[in-house]
Amino acid sequence: MAAARVHSTTSFLLLSLFLVLITFSSFAQGYNRLRPKDCKPRCTYRCSATSHKKPCMFFCQKCCATCLCVPPGTYGNKQTCPCYNNWKTQEGRPKCP
Template sequence: MAHTSNSLCLLLISIFLLSLFQVVKGPNRRLLPFVDCGGLCAIRCGKHSRPNVCTRACGTCCQRCKCVPPGTHGNREMCGTCYTDMLTHGNKPKCP
């Protein structure tokens, strides 16, 4: 009986912790609540021809998706469908 209670308690704690801390796949593994959008977007948009526009869009995408792809260009699929499917009002990809 005690073994069943311990197992149930462990299961509930595990579910709770998984709901709090989801891990992003890829090279920029971080706990989602602690993503440094400003720093990651500064790196992402560092070589962009319009860095202010890029940083603003990247910040919005990072806040919503809790992820910024590694590098200065490409690798958008590393952040999943949230990042790749977000569009502007003109139906162009929003996230750099």
């Protein structure tokens, strides 16, 4: 009877750990996986520190609609969104702000 109790406790702990890992994984990716309607508010914040708001918003929203991702912050952090980071212009410069 004690062995059955240890087995059920171990199973419960493993299941709990598995659920925590799934939740954390979803949360970690959750910032970057957006729906198209989430693009405008994220881009508004992303472009808030630039003096070129109109072009920044245009390209940010275009990139977000394609990649469904906007890096956190107002500058940098592009490594968190590979699609956003790797999209280049014909001249080879970054397309996304």
